[in-house]
Amino acid sequence: MNQKINLAPEVLACMEHLNGSDGVEVVVNLPKEKVEQINAICNSFDNDPQELINVLHETQHLFGYLPAEVQDVIAHNLHVPVAHVYGVVTFYSYFTMIPKGEHPISVCTGTACYVRGAEKVLEEFKKELHIKVGETTPDGRFSINCLRCVGACGLAPVVLVGEKVYGRVSPDGVKSILAEYNK
């Protein structure tokens, strides 16, 4: 909250498509009520640095992602270096600094789905949406992630869009799935 943050090229590379175009300086201020919400979460864990992971969980649940300025507020409250918070956020694949799309696509790459061609399905989604795994389309509509086994191996390969499950997906079927959400 009280830090000027110059993001690294690596982090920016993942985020720049959110900014519109390259090299544009975007100043993001966290609104006061958001800060208060984060403060409340930290308070509910007694601002205990040991509870960092739980605080991050609840905060991501609230915001959908953990942008730099949110991490900074948490660091401030828990009296830990923001570098440490960033270390935890980047260690666990569950945490993300990029907002998920309106329709988050999860492709199962567990063993059963993988051997039945999940990789090709994933490639097709990436090709159709022009984004990589872990990214969100510039219009914020779709994001792609991988997950391991949803327990529906009989339907492999499995794809989730939001809460909806699609079974026995083939690369050819990707377009029609996306079409459902592009009406």
Place this chain on the structure above:
Amino acid sequence: MIRLTIDKKTVEVEPGTTILKAAHKAGVEIPTLCHFELCDMGIENKPGGCRICVVEVEGRRNLAPSCMTEVQEGMVINTHNIRVLNARTTVLKLIISDHPFDCLVCAKSGDCELQDLARQFGIRTVPYGGEQSHYRKDTSPSIIRDVDKCIMCRRCEMMCNEVQTVGALSAVNRGFMSVVAPAFEMNLEDSPCTYCGQCVSVCPTGALTEVDHTNEIIRALSDPKKTVVVQTAPAVRAALGEEFGLEPGTLVTGRMVSALRELGFDHVFDTDFSADLTIMEEGTELLQRLRGHLAGDPNVRLPILTSCCPGWVNFFEHNFPDLLDVPSTAKSPQQMFGAIAKSWFADRIGVERKDLVVVSIMPCLAKKYECQRDEFSVDGNPDVDFSISTRELAAFIKQANIDFLNLPEGDFDDPLGESSGAGVIFGNTGGVIEAACRTAYELHTGKRLEKVEFEALRGMEGIRSATVDFDGLPLRIGIAHGLGNARKLLDEVREGRSQYHAIEIMACPGGCIGGGGQPYHHGRSEILGRRAAAIYSEDERKSIRKSHENPSIIRLYREFLGEPGSHKAHSLLHTEYFPKNNEVTINMQS
């Protein structure tokens, strides 16, 4: 006590001892890489990450990392059977397989613990091909991060977070992608880094090194139009000899002066001179604040904090922006020297400011940043042009084919080379405040100080306190070295419960003798003690032991500055501090 057998030797140790330490006691040295310890200071890094120190414990299925496995009664341990040696060699080859092979041109070559291990293990081939991790190089004013050379030992992270509480570095990302980096992988320059250089002093490889300014100095020395003067910090003379194979604690003041003269410096001066000058200004400020306080002036800020250490200055600008009026406004000795050299001295020898180059030899990496601060320059011309570390000076001397060990004892030049014993002890924790007491006592009481050594202020504990009797006035003094200790004293000041009148702070453990630019001690903490002892012995050898009795200082005030704290002294020798990192914006700029 617990009895165990290590390599057929029986040893008894306290419960809770690690196998590594028990082996050391039994006279068996197990190779380590990520493990690091400065035992006198309670500093230890043992993440158990590298697996170089594995040993076989009979009856245990897998090999045990000895740095973090505690001993048990009756353990039988083999530290070098074929199974252990194979495992260690494999681990080392795997580490090397993701490490650049550019040892020939690496700044750390010859002082690299990974290189040493590869030699010790006789590694001749690395059979593991495949991908190597790559990361951008990050250059700050003082420190270069070359993360490709990082082996994830996390010593730097331990120093930065646990010892210094700076919090600039953390392990980020996961697995093959993991690196040690500042938050959001920003550059060190944009992080809360203080440039104390303690990460550099513990890095086993070339992942963290100082920015080398030797070439700029060679260029200046070869320019016939330039007059090049050099100043040497107190702690350099107590450590430089180590780079030439001398025992730690060997004073090489005279040989260092001769070497600098052979390198071609036109005037070889001493930062100890400006340390004396610092005492005149800082001591006067201390007495002014103290007298104001005793007279009941509510606007007087006490305690007064020393301000010689640029790592410390960066630390409070980052972390205590609300307390910027607490430290003394006196510049550091490096900067006081530059200011006087480029005014009084330049006039005396009839050289224009632009043609005078001031070089400093420092035990410190933060000094490189300090001399680049805007407020320490006039029309873009810095008071101190270049600062190099003790290590860089040693490399420079070797590069110039100078037979350092057989050099004659040289003497510093006049007038900026004359110093008192008080200036010398600036290199040790407790030294600045002891020097200040020697002068402030005599100025305050008007009496002669019978015993100049203030033993109560000396030592290696992280936080020390002492009450010094100023002829009936008990002056309460606090001392901290290491920024984590400094933070504790500063928190007390912020909360209004500090009991001290004056506090001395040095960023590095041990003070400047343990600075980030000193020869690598590789965890041998006794080296710091020997350097400290060398500094005190230099003080004892001096005929003048108090700053205000230094004839060159007396002359400088008489001819140029007037009184300590005069208008002229203020404009040349004092500075101001700036809050850092307080903007409420996120700057996303590619």
